[in-house]
Amino acid sequence: MKALRDRFNTLMSGEGPADRVVPPTGFTASLTLFASAVMAFLAVFALALSLATGRLAHDWGAELARSATLRISAPEDQIEAQTQAALRVLETTEGVATARALGSDEQRALLAPWFGPDLPVDELPIPQLIEIVEEPQGFDAAGLRLRLQAEVPGAVLDDHSRWRRPLVRAAERLRALGWLSILLIGGAMGAVITLAANAALAANAQVITVLRLVGARDVFIARAFVRRFTIRALVGAGIGMIAGCLAILALPAAQDEGGFLTGLGFQGLQWLWPLVVPPVAAAVAFWATRSAANRTLKDLA
Amino acid sequence: MIELENVAYSYGGGELLSEVSLKLSPGSFHFLTGPSGSGKTTFLRLCYGALTPTAGHAQLFGRDVRDMTRDDVAMTRRRIGVVHQDCQFLDHLPLAENVALPLIVSGRDTLQEQTNLKDLLGWCGLSHRAKALPPELSGGERQRAALARAVIMSPDVILADEPTGNVDYEMSQRLMTLLIELNRMGKTIMIATHDLGIIRSTKSQVQARVLRIVNRRLQLAGADL
Ligand SMILES: Nc1ncnc2c1ncn2[C@@H]1O[C@H](COP(=O)(O)OP(=O)(O)OP(=O)(O)O)[C@@H](O)[C@H]1O
Ligand SMILES: [Mg+2]
Numbered sequence: 001m002k003a004l005r006d007r008f009n010t011l012m013s014g015e016g017p018a019d020r021v022v023p024p025t026g027f028t029a030s031l032t033l034f035a036s037a038v039m040a041f042l043a044v045f046a047l048a049l050s051l052a053t054g055r056l057a058h059d060w061g062a063e064l065a066r067s068a069t070l071r072i073s074a075p076e077d078q079i080e081a082q083t084q085a086a087l088r089v090l091e092t093t094e095g096v097a098t099a100r101a102l103g104s105d106e107q108r109a110l111l112a113p114w115f116g117p118d119l120p121v122d123e124l125p126i127p128q129l130i131e132i133v134e135e136p137q138g139f140d141a142a143g144l145r146l147r148l149q150a151e152v153p154g155a156v157l158d159d160h161s162r163w164r165r166p167l168v169r170a171a172e173r174l175r176a177l178g179w180l181s182i183l184l185i186g187g188a189m190g191a192v193i194t195l196a197a198n199a200a201l202a203a204n205a206q207v208i209t210v211l212r213l214v215g216a217r218d219v220f221i222a223r224a225f226v227r228r229f230t231i232r233a234l235v236g237a238g239i240g241m242i243a244g245c246l247a248i249l250a251l252p253a254a255q256d257e258g259g260f261l262t263g264l265g266f267q268g269l270q271w272l273w274p275l276v277v278p279p280v281a282a283a284v285a286f287w288a289t290r291s292a293a294n295r296t297l298k299d300l301a
Numbered sequence: 302m303i304e305l306e307n308v309a310y311s312y313g314g315g316e317l318l319s320e321v322s323l324k325l326s327p328g329s330f331h332f333l334t335g336p337s338g339s340g341k342t343t344f345l346r347l348c349y350g351a352l353t354p355t356a357g358h359a360q361l362f363g364r365d366v367r368d369m370t371r372d373d374v375a376m377t378r379r380r381i382g383v384v385h386q387d388c389q390f391l392d393h394l395p396l397a398e399n400v401a402l403p404l405i406v407s408g409r410d411t412l413q414e415q416t417n418l419k420d421l422l423g424w425c426g427l428s429h430r431a432k433a434l435p436p437e438l439s440g441g442e443r444q445r446a447a448l449a450r451a452v453i454m455s456p457d458v459i460l461a462d463e464p465t466g467n468v469d470y471e472m473s474q475r476l477m478t479l480l481i482e483l484n485r486m487g488k489t490i491m492i493a494t495h496d497l498g499i500i501r502s503t504k505s506q507v508q509a510r511v512l513r514i515v516n517r518r519l520q521l522a523g524a525d526l
Contacts, residue, residue: 021405023393210389213351214450215378216406218371297371 021211022204022224029232032196036236036285037243039189040277043182044244047273050178052264057171068141070099070130074154083128086152090132093147095139102129127154189233189281190288197229197292208300222293226286233285237278245274302327302458302489303348303381308357310343317343319517321357325458325491330484330507332500333493334522335514341493342386344514345460348491349381350374379407382451384461386493388443390435396442397422397431400449407454418453424479425449426472440467448476458489465499473499481507 070090074082083101090099102110107129108117141159148155201208211221248265266273303325310318317340325331325348333341346352347359350366359366361377369377382403390399401418404411411418422428425445430438438446444467451459459480465473477499484490484507494500503509511522 020394020398021391021402023391206389207391210391210402211406212375213378213383213385213389214403214406215375215454217375220406220408 019224019227021216022200022207022228025200025203028196028200029228032193032229032232033236033239035192035196036189036233036281037240039185039192040237040240040281041244041247042240043185043277043281044241044248044274046178046181046185047277048248048264048266050175050182051266051270051273053171053174053178055267057168057175060168060171068132068134068157068159070132070148071127071156071158072130072152072154073127073156076125078154079128082152082154083130086130086148086155089144089147089151090130093139093144095135095137097133097135099130099132102131186280186284190284193229193233193285193288194292197225197289198296200225200229201293201296208297212300218294218297221297222290225293226289229289230282230286234278234282237281241274241277244277245271302362304358304360305347305354306358306360308347308354308359310340310347310352311355312343316355316517318347318514318519321347321519323512323519325489327457327489328484328487329489330481330503330509331491332503332509332511333491333514334495334497334500334511337495339514340517341514342462344519345383345462345491345493348460349383350377379403379454380457382454382456382459384444384447384451384459384464386462386466388447390443390446392435395432395434396427396438396446399435400427400446400453402450403454409454414453421449421453425476441469441472444468445472445476448479452479452483456488459483459491461490461492463494464492465494465496470498474502477503 070086072079072082072086087099087101090096107126110129111126141157145157148157208221251265303323305321305323308318308321309316321344333344335341343352347354348361350359350361350369353359353366361369362380364373364377366374390396391402394402397418398405400422401411401414404414419428422431425448427442427445427449430442435443435446444464448461448464451461461480464480465476468476473496480490480492481503500509500511513520513522
């Protein structure tokens with residue numbers, strides 16, 4: 001444990017004489033570490049949100065574009081005739097690829113979650129469902145409804161889009177918000193690191209003067225600071241990323257009924273995405289510290 | 302090496318130095334004297350590129366200070382060892398590392414120079430204080446450490462601003478011996494000092510010129526010193 005902590009400390013303070021020229025700063029170091037960890041934690045969630053809503057929008061959008069359902073409620077003796085009539089209408093409708101009446105097994109499977117598996121479908125007056133698969137360009141739902149009204153009075157067209165389209169739009173918005181959050185988190189991280197780096201540079205003005213006097217080039221001085229903050233951001237973001245992933249793992253697994261809420265998380269290769277967070281955080285810290293250092297050094301004598 | 306041509310300098314008020322011309326040739330030994338506040342430190346700063354002349358031209362190793370980038374200035378300082386009047390150190394590093402600092406910042410292998418460093422600290426009477434932090438040192442110890450730091454890179458030129466201000470006679474003789482030794486090895490030396498005794502005893506061992514700042518001008522003092 002102690003060995004581990006020592007190694008960690010060496011990494012944090014940086015090895016080699018070149019890194020020792022800037023005095024260690026315990027408190028700022030822990031603050032930077034903490035801020036990076038928090039940002040990475042949030043970034044992991046924003047990533048999960050973006051990917052999950054992206055998945056959702058994609059799945060729903062694909063279904064939405066391709067399928068619709070026709071429901072026929074009629075007295076038992078007319079159902080068969082109306083179903084045949086409806087299929088005839090659908091066959092001649094432009095934009096419908098296939099139309100198929102669902103068998104009673106399929107209907108039972110669909111209803112099982114609500115009524116249990118022992119439902120005697122054949123004996124109940126439940127409506128007949130017709131699954132419509134659309135062609136890519138879709139069909140004219142309003143026109144189809146008019147025709148059905150005339151020929152199949154018991155038919156109700158449910159083209160899914162009525163209730164799913166706004167959901168897909170919401171999912172797309174959420175995804176955009178997720179990505180925006182990631183950008184903002186990155187920006188805030190850059191700002192925090194810049195502030196910390198500026199504070200460190202100001203606190204070490206005397207050190208910088210001495211280094212200049214003995215012939216240190218600006219890159220040498222900048223590197224001492226940049227290295228530190230980059231390592232801190234990398235380690236902090238690593239910790240935050242792991243914590244974020246654990247938190248997401250601890251969420252209930254995705255279920256069909258739960259839909260969107262329980263689907264928050266990563267699937268398969270998407271788990272590689274969080275690994276991107278620490279290097280990106282390190283890159284942001286590197287860039288922020290370097291520009292802060294260069295700005296400060298340029299103004300010095 | 303260092304060449305000033307009609308240089309003037311002012312901190313913003315009137316001119317502190319005017320019409321200063323000087324050419325430091327390799328291997329020369331100069332003393333710089335003048336009343337307190339006459340501009341000795343300012344003059345030395347002009348010589349190592351910390352200040353840019355407000356008039357005239359200053360050339361370091363053949364390059365005009367005005368044309369030098371910050372990196373050029375840094376590289377020049379590796380060839381000019383400076384003992385500052387207010388010896389500044391990195392207070393969190395022990396004395397030995399402070400003395401080795403020029404090696405560290407120029408990326409030299411400090412391990413290779415360990416014997417050099419030890420000898421130098423020994424010569425300056427600092428061996429037993431090698432692990433002390435600068436704030437724990439006496440004024441004289443700090444000055445000796447500053448001198449050690451100025452010569453560790455074996456620079457072509459050594460500029461020392463009151464290097465013997467805080468040390469006793471014996472130690473000042475010892476430090477002067479080090480500087481005279483370096484001069485005999487071909488280093489160019491310039492020392493600002495008030496101490497006429499030091500100047501006299503040095504002149505008996507090495508051919509040294511004495512410059513004096515009088516009325517904003519740099520004069521070559523006569524042989525009367
Ligand atoms: N950074 C500065 N800004 C304004 N005035 C300065 C600055 N540095 C020095 N001076 C002024 O310039 C004058 C010369 O200063 P300088 O340090 O060169 O004198 P000096 O000859 O080295 O004196 P001493 O023997 O006391 O060290 C002094 O009057 C001083 O107050
Ligand atoms: Mg002075």
